[in-house]
Amino acid sequence: MTKLFVVGTGPGAADLVAPRARAAVEASTDLVAYGLYLELLGDVCDGKTHHDLPLGEEINRARLALDLAASGKTTALVSSGDIGIYAMATLVFELLDRQLQGQEDQPEWLDVEVEVIPGISAMQAGASRVGALLGHDFCTISLSDLLTPWQTIEKRIHSAGSGDFVVSFYNPVSKKRDWQLNSARDILLQYRPAETPVLLGRQLTREDESIRIIRLDQLDAKDVDMFTLVSVGNSESRRIVNGSREWVYTPRGYRKKL
Template structure:
């Protein structure tokens, strides 16, 4: 069988990778990924053939993984977090779709068995670090306008604000793009309190992890970089302090059923 595993490796720490992801990696002879992802997996990827392609070469990574699998080499295409969230899984299926439409010349890709294996996402890791921030309805929005027009992103932020969703912002800033996060903050401030709790999580689960809880009014792009996830609570999210511990949770309405 010609097999391609599309694997989410979790937010960073090797202990956060799922057993299913580990099994897929062990079953593979070839691993395709951005180099940092393989470094984070340490012993899990030893003894395998590594195919490392840089950031920006996402299409090339997906094509290579499909080509290797089609040639009979059991292959794992690996991304951090959940590979189905702002990651490589969608590109694999886009390439297959193009082949089915006759826009590619790789009929051998259609013989590949593909299994997508999800991983723990950055927003889940961040929420767990501060308690239960994703306890009620939530959404994710990428602030990168590299592939999505900024006007579309603005519309999504406005809708999330109007719907009072907890919002996790992926790709909040980059080296060349640092203004969108503050604009998104201002849009949310039109619909929810300035005191709304905000999680700033950098390098989540990794050795240099940094967690900070701030407010929506105090959120500033200057405090965020490309390795950071920003999650903004909804109008009911609560920031509580117990001694030296701080927590953020978003209630679901159980208080209406609780008795004192």
């Protein structure tokens, strides 16, 4: 049986790539990815056949990876962060599901052994940079309405607000989408204080990383781009300052026991 590794390589720093992810890349002859992800991996990709498909070609990437593996090539489909969170793993299984439902004509895909290897997600990397923002219940919401109707996204933001979850927003803005983040801010302000801490983490763990901690009422889409993670604390999240260092944490309720 041929092998397809579906690999999450973490937020960007080489030393945050899991050993199992590195081993999968090393074991593969062919690598399918958006080119930047392979550049971040560095030397471990040397000597491999690279199949670099641009952003927007996610379906073709998944198809190509399955085709390569089905042809007998040990293949790694690579994505940054965790490949199961807003990334390529779901497409692989959707295509396999379609094949089982008779909606694809690629029976050889079903002979491929698929192994999904997780990676550190941007929300985890961001939270670690500022302390313990994800210390209590949290959720993630993608603000991209390319695949999900805005009405559905809006409903989920209200649910996260009423449930008082820490919320990490993925795909907060793009060149063609610049209004959803401010709408999400206004919704959350209905449920939590204006001073609620917000993390803006850009290019997390990479050479040009930048970290900002602001208030929820200061959040503005003009300060965010597609490389930025936005994480909003819940009503109890606290911002603390020690000299030039500041942290954010979300208490779990230990205060009653202290």
